[in-house]
Structure formats: structure tokens, C-alpha cells
Amino acid sequence: MLIVAAVDVSAGSGAGFLPLVALGPAFAGLIGGWPRTAVVGALALALCTALGLYDEAFHGRRGYTALASVAGVTAAGWVAAVMRQRREAEFASMRSIAEVAQRVLLRPVPRRAGHLHTALSYTSAVAEARIGGDLYEVVATPAGVRVIVGDVQGKGLAAVETAAVVLGAFREAAYEETELTGVGARVERAADRVLRGEKFVTALIAEISPERGAMFLNYGHPPPMAVRVDGAVEFPEPDQYALPLGLGIHMSEGPRPFHVAFGPGDQLLLYTDGVTEARNHERTFYPLGERAHLLRDPDPEAALSALHHDLTEYAEGPPQDDAAMLLLRYRQEGTGSEDRAVAR
Missing domain, CATH: 1.20.58 (Methane Monooxygenase Hydroxylase; Chain G, domain 1)
Incomplete structure (x- = not known):
């Protein structure tokens, strides 16, 4: 004026x-x-x-x-x-x-679960949304720490609804079933009830205990990344992959559990394909295995934050797909700087 x-x-x-x-x-x-x-x-x-x-x-x-x-x-x-x-x-x-509602569906993972330190990074591909089609949960049970990381086909409210069904079934079965295969069977039945047509959910269900290491059920999901205490990196895979949840209950047997050694100083990174399928300007996929050195920080959350920052810089912007990363570390009570970092 x-x-x-x-x-x-x-x-x-x-x-x-x-x-x-x-x-x-x-x-x-x-x-x-x-x-x-x-x-x-x-x-x-x-x-x-x-x-x-x-x-x-x-x-x-x-x-x-x-x-x-x-x-x-x-x-x-x-x-x-x-x-x-x-x-x-x-x-x-x-x-x-x-x-x-989002916090009820995807609750923050506990920073300590049994003998594990945990840290989570989650980015939704939908602007202004805190959740999408990826799902995760960590619960401590008498059988060990049970974990699920999954990826629902598609995005939006339909994917969130499917994620809620899968998570609800896992949370109930994780406490009630004595065997990991029983947990997987109940989750698969729940997914089959709500998924129609060609809809499906890839998932990785794990049971981790100090005595037995880590046991996995893989429903067509990317393999976990194991980072050993000496810095070696592995991507353990099952002998035979099973179909994703919602596709295999009437056509084939469920996945066979496979064992992964997991001891003091080791780390496990469970993730969704939004991480490994992120691309740079040259359309090259994110080299997750080459970035394992970013997880050296004594504080699990700081280590995972460094990896998430590197992923964002590599993709040069927000993700095109939901991206979830769950870091699990073998915790030794009363020793090491890691416990002091978590205490802070």
C-alpha cells in the first residue's frame, strides 16, 4: 500500500x-x-x-x-x-x-529390549505423513526378543490398514506362541484374511536370544545386514525364499527358519526395500553394505542417524518409497561406552 x-x-x-x-x-x-x-x-x-x-x-x-x-x-x-x-x-x-492413531499403530521401539539395544529410522514417502506402508515392532518375550519388519505393497490408507492387521497379529502371537514358526503362521493367516487379489506384504520375522543367536523367517523380504565385531558385513539369506504374506498360505509351505550367529559386539540391521532401492542421480542403487562403517558410533541412535543422513544425501532428496531401518545391537550390561551413551 x-x-x-x-x-x-x-x-x-x-x-x-x-x-x-x-x-x-x-x-x-x-x-x-x-x-x-x-x-x-x-x-x-x-x-x-x-x-x-x-x-x-x-x-x-x-x-x-x-x-x-x-x-x-x-x-x-x-x-x-x-x-x-x-x-x-x-x-x-x-x-x-x-x-x-499413528503412534498407536507404529509405537516407538524400546531403546532396550532384553539383551539388545535398538534404534529406529523411519521415513514415509507420503508428504506430511509419519507412517506409510512399512511396519516394524520389537517385543521382549520369554522365548527371546521377537522382531518384525515388513513392507506392504502400495501406499496410502489401504497400506496403513494392512500394516495395522499384520502388526496386531504379530503383537498377539509374539507373546503366545512358543515357536517362531507359530508366530509366522498366525501372522500369515491374518494377512490372508485381509489381502485380496495380488496384494501382499513382504516381512522378516526374527527371534533373538543370547543362547541361540538369531532365528529368521523370511517372507520375500530383503535379507538382514549383519555387521560383525571385526567389521565384516554379511547378508544372510535362507536356503529357499517363501512367498510374501498374503500369497503363499494356500499355495506353498511357510518359510523355513534359518539361523544367524549373533554375539557380543555384533549388529543386525533390518530394513525395507526403500533403503536398498534408493538411487542417486546416476540411477545407481544405494550400496548399503559399503556404508556399514557408519554404524560404528557407540550410541545406536547416533549411528543409525548417520546412516539415514547418508542415505538422504545419496538419494539427493526425500525418498520415493517408504524407508525403515531397525538397528539391533548385542548389549553387554555394565561394560563399554555403548551403555553410557544409551544412559545419556
Whole structure:
């Protein structure tokens, strides 16, 4: 409005810039609240009146037409600001409810579970969303720490609904079933009830104990990355992959459990294909095995944060797919800097 006033004064009364004062309340209605719009509108009317008197525009209809324009734009901006603020309040309420539902579905993993330190990194491909089609859970049971990491085909609300069913079945079965194969069978039955057509869920279910190491059931999911205490990196795979959840219950046997050695100083990284399928500008896949050295930090969360930062830089932007990473470390109570880092 000050710019319009300066141009009007310098150009003279014949230039016809007076109605442009209405730009003030117009922009205020777009970006401000209704009180601000009303104040700016009042200032615009005062400025328009002063300029009209200066230009002697009230001798004819031009000055009154400019005042009417400013008043009309102010009224329209005020109504728009009121409606926008109501919509924003409704959106904020819906978002808070959605965030509560998201926290119930994908709860934060415990930083300590049995003999393990855990850390999680999760990025949704959907803007402004905290969850998507990837799923994870860590529970400590008498049989050991049981873990699931999975990836639902597709995105959006349908994928979230499927993830809720799979997670609900796993959380119940993890405590009730004595064998890991029983856990997998119950999760598979639950997935088969809700998945139709060609929908499926890839999943990796694990049971980790100090005595037996790590046992895995792989339902068509990327293999875990094992980082040994000496820095060696392995991607243990089953002898034969099973079909993903929702595809194999009526066509083949379930996956056979396979053992992975897991002792003091070792780390396991469970992830979804959003990590390994991230590409750089040359369309080259992310070399996860070559980045295992980023997990050396004594603090598991700091180590996983470094890996996540490297993945983001490699992909040069937000992920095109949901990306979840779950880091599991063998915990030795009372020794090492790792316990002190977790304590902090």
C-alpha cells in the first residue's frame, strides 16, 4: 500500500493508481487472520481517502469508486480469512487425531529390549505423513526378543490398514506362541484374511536370544545386514525364499527358519526395500553394505542417524518409497561406552 501511495503521488492524479490500494487487504486476507485483515482494510480505507483528497478525486465518481473497491475487497478478504482459519482449525484437529492413531499403530521401539539395544529410522514417502506402508515392532518375550519388519505393497490408507492387521497379529502371537514358526503362521493367516487379489506384504520375522543367536523367517523380504565385531558385513539369506504374506498360505509351505550367529559386539540391521532401492542421480542403487562403517558410533541412535543422513544425501532428496531401518545391537550390561551413551 505504501508503494501504491508513493507511485500515485509521484505520477499524479491522472494515472489512476488509487484502486490498487485494495491490494493491501487482499493479501492480508490470503496470509493473515481476520483481525489483521480488518486492521489492514481500515488502513487501506484511510489511505485511499487521503490519496483521494490529495488527487481531488472526490470531485467526480473516481474517488468514491476507489473507496467502494477497497471496502469490497476488505469484506471479501475478511470472509476468506475467517473461513480459512476455520478450515485450518479443523485440519489441525484431524491431524492431531491422525498422529495419535499413528503412534498407536507404529509405537516407538524400546531403546532396550532384553539383551539388545535398538534404534529406529523411519521415513514415509507420503508428504506430511509419519507412517506409510512399512511396519516394524520389537517385543521382549520369554522365548527371546521377537522382531518384525515388513513392507506392504502400495501406499496410502489401504497400506496403513494392512500394516495395522499384520502388526496386531504379530503383537498377539509374539507373546503366545512358543515357536517362531507359530508366530509366522498366525501372522500369515491374518494377512490372508485381509489381502485380496495380488496384494501382499513382504516381512522378516526374527527371534533373538543370547543362547541361540538369531532365528529368521523370511517372507520375500530383503535379507538382514549383519555387521560383525571385526567389521565384516554379511547378508544372510535362507536356503529357499517363501512367498510374501498374503500369497503363499494356500499355495506353498511357510518359510523355513534359518539361523544367524549373533554375539557380543555384533549388529543386525533390518530394513525395507526403500533403503536398498534408493538411487542417486546416476540411477545407481544405494550400496548399503559399503556404508556399514557408519554404524560404528557407540550410541545406536547416533549411528543409525548417520546412516539415514547418508542415505538422504545419496538419494539427493526425500525418498520415493517408504524407508525403515531397525538397528539391533548385542548389549553387554555394565561394560563399554555403548551403555553410557544409551544412559545419556
